[in-house]
Amino acid sequence: MKSAKEVMEILAAYDLTKSYRAAAALAGCSHHTVARLVAERDTADAPTPPREKRPMLIDEYLPKIEEWVEHSKGRVRADIAHDKLLALGFTGTERTTRRAVARIKRAYRLGHTRVHRPWITEPGLWLQYDFGDGPVVDGTKTVLLCAWLAWCRHRVVIPLRDRTAPSVYAGLDRTFRRIGGVPTYLLTDNEKMVTTEHVASVAVRNPGVVSFARFYGLVVKTCLPADPATKGGVENTVKLAKADLVPTDHNLAAEYDSFDDLEAACTAFCEQVNTRIHRTTRRVPAEMLAEERLHLHPVPAAAHTVTWGVTRIVPDNTPMVAFENGQYSVPHTLRGQTVFVRAHGAGASERVVFVHHGDTGPVEVARHRRARPGSPQICDEHFPPPPAGVLGRQPIPRTDAEHAFCDIGAGARLWLCEAAEAGTGKIRVKMDHAVTLAKLLGAERVDWALGHAAAYGRFAEGDLMAILDAHPAGVASDRTHRADESRSLAQGTSGWAALGDGVPADEATEL
The missing domain is CATH 1.10.10 (Arc Repressor Mutant, subunit A)
Known part of the structure; x- marks a missing residue:
């Protein structure tokens, strides 16, 4: 069935040629169709009702x-x-x-299809932000934090090293200070750092972003999932920033030698787009920003705690924290706790700073030079006294019999170590015998005897009992025995005194 436009073209072709076949060739249809339409037009009666549509297989x-x-x-x-x-x-x-x-x-x-109504916002109400994939700098992919102030169309682009919550919050703090105030509402996507889950299509806020919003005096709002039209202004900002700042084959931009070069390029981009006339408002965004600042809230003098850096949890078994491919030590008393770490300065003066927020407030706990992979920065004061090691190994009882023997005292533990080093046989039998003696004679006395046995290397079967018998109970065990000339076992020179006495003179002469 021909449409009204096609019917008009067919009839115009016939009026021009006055031939059914010629008109059919011009209109691209059958000459029978041309004849039918011409006959319907020339009929003096009422127009022929439209034909019924033929059924189709579909x-x-x-x-x-x-x-x-x-x-x-x-x-x-x-x-x-x-x-x-x-x-x-x-x-x-x-x-x-x-x-x-x-x-x-x-x-x-x-x-x-959703029908869009023009959004007319008021000054100082809405700030939108989103992220874009930034260029690769020093082998690491960066992130572009793009913000858009709705009323004045002012754009801010800040490069980030990652998309962790501390980095994003620090970037937002820089954004507020750059535009000179804090808006009433902050609109973004439903990322995990902003929305933890949805209950009946209601977004549940992350406690971290709630604390951040309360600190700066704003309200965080999130758009509907998979609905970029909600924040089209910042989406266009991301598109423009990526087109100008990320090196591609189309823009012929050069690679960035350092992160500082990328920050300079972002600053130049913002200066360019904010100082030209916007096609919607027909005004310069930088000039409109001066008017909107009067409706913004003041920025707090001190930044939120997240600007101290990224968070790291100190491992339970070692006070070493990883940061940007390096290992750094912190006080061992912070094991299992959270610390903030950031890089401060540049070049030779760059330092990696660690801050711990405790009950008394934020305290800087460590400051290191930049570490290289495989060469950690370690401070000896951050570690507890080292264990004794191999040379100072101490007994660790595991069974009831071992606990009973080691509980006798330090002398018993010393005897065990020395006896083991000497390869003493039937050592467990001798330990059980010492435990029995401790119950009969007292642990203090047996411990003293075991200590002396270890000092003098007496590990035989009856040595312990012999030491106890030689030092009966009630006798001072610290008495000393001093040997004089009459009690000495060493051979003296008194026998030489008679040498030469009683020898006849003639015998002496012969000698």
Whole structure:
């Protein structure tokens, strides 16, 4: 069935040529169609009612196609739908299927397309921010934090090393200070650092962002999931920033030698886009920002705690914290706790600073030079006294018998170490014997005897009992025995005194 436009073109072609076949060649239809339309026009009676539409092979399958389009939210492909129809017994061509799917998709979009109303905001109310993939600097991929002040269309782009919460909050703090105030609302996506979950389509805020918002006196709002049209202004800012700042084959931008070069490029980009006339407001955003500052809240003098750096949890087994491919020591008393770490300065004066926020407030706990991979920065004062090691190994009892022996005292533990070093046999039997003696004679006395046995290397079967017998109870064990000349066992020279006495003179002469 021809449309009204096609009918007009056919009749105009006939009026020009006065030939059915010539008009059909010009209009691209059959000469019978031209004859019919001319006859309908020239009939003096009332216009012929429109003909009934002929049934098509696809008609009985249209409800199924509508079901597929509805289920796929308008994303089903025509070739896939045609394959499904063939399985259901459809005998038409793929061209018929494509036309039907396109017609149903068009109707679906008209019924589900969101109608936009121009957003007219007030000064000082809305600030939107989003992220874009930044260039690679020093082998590390950076992030572009893009912010857009809705009323004056002022744009701010700040490069970040990562998208962790402390880095993002520090970037937002810089944004507030750059525009000269804090807005009433802050609009962004539903990231984990902002929204923890959705309950009945209601976003549940992350406690960290709630604390951040309360500190700066603003309200954080999030757009609907998968709905970039909610914050189209900042989406365009991300697109422009990536097109100008990220080196590609199209913009011929050079690679950045350092992170400072990227920050300088972002500053130059903001200066460029904020000092030219905006196509919507027909005004310069920098000039409008001066008016909007009067409606912004003041920025707190001190930044939020997240600007101290990124958070790190000190491991339980070692007070070493990893930061940007380096290892740094912190006091061992902070094991299991959270510290803030940031890099301060540049070049030879750069330092990695660690801050711990305790009950008494923030305290700087460590400051190191930049560490290289494999060469950690360690301060000896951050570690507890080292263990005794191999040379000072002490007994660690594990069984009841070992506990009973080691509980006798330090002399018993010393005897065990020395006896083990000497390779004493039946050492467990001797330990049990010492425990029995401790119960009978007292642990203090047996411990003293074991200590002396260890000092003198007496580990034989009856040595312990011999030492106890030699030092009866009630006798001072610290008495000393001193040997004089009359008690000495060493050979003296008194026997030489008679040498030469009583020898006749003549015998002496012969000698």
